[in-house]
Amino acid sequence: DVKVTQSSRYLVKRTGEKVFLECVQDMDHENMFWYRQDPGLGLRLIYFSYDVKMKEKGDIPEGYSVSREKKERFSLILESASTNQTSMYLCASSSTARGYNEQFFGPGTRLTVL
Amino acid sequence: SQKIEQNSEALNIQEGKTATLTCNYTNYSPAYLQWYRQDPGRGPVFLLLIRENEKEKRKERLKVTFDTTLKQSLFHITASQPADSATYLCALLSGGYNKLIFGAGTRLAVHP
Numbered sequence: 001d002v003k004v005t006q007s008s009r010y011l012v013k014r015t016g017e018k019v020f021l022e023c024v025q026d027m028d029h030e031n032m033f034w035y036r037q038d039p040g041l042g043l044r045l046i047y048f049s050y051d052v053k054m055k056e057k058g059d060i061p062e063g064y065s066v067s068r069e070k071k072e073r074f075s076l077i078l079e080s081a082s083t084n085q086t087s088m089y090l091c092a093s094s095s096t097a098r099g100y101n102e103q104f105f106g107p108g109t110r111l112t113v114l
Numbered sequence: 115s116q117k118i119e120q121n122s123e124a125l126n127i128q129e130g131k132t133a134t135l136t137c138n139y140t141n142y143s144p145a146y147l148q149w150y151r152q153d154p155g156r157g158p159v160f161l162l163l164i165r166e167n168e169k170e171k172r173k174e175r176l177k178v179t180f181d182t183t184l185k186q187s188l189f190h191i192t193a194s195q196p197a198d199s200a201t202y203l204c205a206l207l208s209g210g211y212n213k214l215i216f217g218a219g220t221r222l223a224v225h226p
Binding site for chain 2: 004030031033035040041042043044045048050056058090092094095096101102103104105106107108110
């Protein structure tokens with residue numbers, strides 16, 4: 001059974017803290033994605049990566065950075081957490097193989113910044 | 115700018131009826147469209163993909179249509195069950211690397 005795991009289901013941090021969200025997939029997928037999901041706004045893409053050490057900005061990259069040192073792991077970093085980054089964060093992966101276009105999602109991390 | 119719209123109001127239907135959800139998009143010509151299901155507190159789960167040259171796709175009780183002229187997809191669940199209650203998201207291919215743009219989702223509630 002394919003799996004995407006995220007390091008925490010719930011996280012509470014203080015304003016100004018550096019926050020690391022980890023995502024691991026066991027499907028040998030090339031592509032990995034970080035989204036945030038807020039009520040009424042749907043999923044918005046923060047960053048994605050199509051290969052080790054490669055990254056591209058999504059629609060809302062400000063205040064975030066990412067790291068992909070190994071194929072199976074994609075990290076999202078909040079350099080200095082702010083209250084407007086309180087959200088549900090979802091990681092996903094997908095294959096570039098033809099015919100396999102769906103994204104597989106992790107369970108999400110609900111981050112609260114106080 | 116590119117825009118995807120799903121009905122933000124919850125859809126309430128009686129068990130056994132057919133649920134129909136709508137996804138409209140503008141300023142966009144996607145090669146394919148996908149539908150996902152999301153339960154509260156969980157990540158979305160892929161359901162179906164339909165390509166631009168396909169008019170209709172079926173999977174068990176699910177049916178998806180794709181009208182590239184109207185820029186609209188309809189998602190049907192026949193013989194709905196309370197277990198079908200969830201939020202349903204549509205997503206369009208938005209560039210390379212399987213990058214998707216998602217609608218905000220429609221919440222479906224199936225009542226016994």
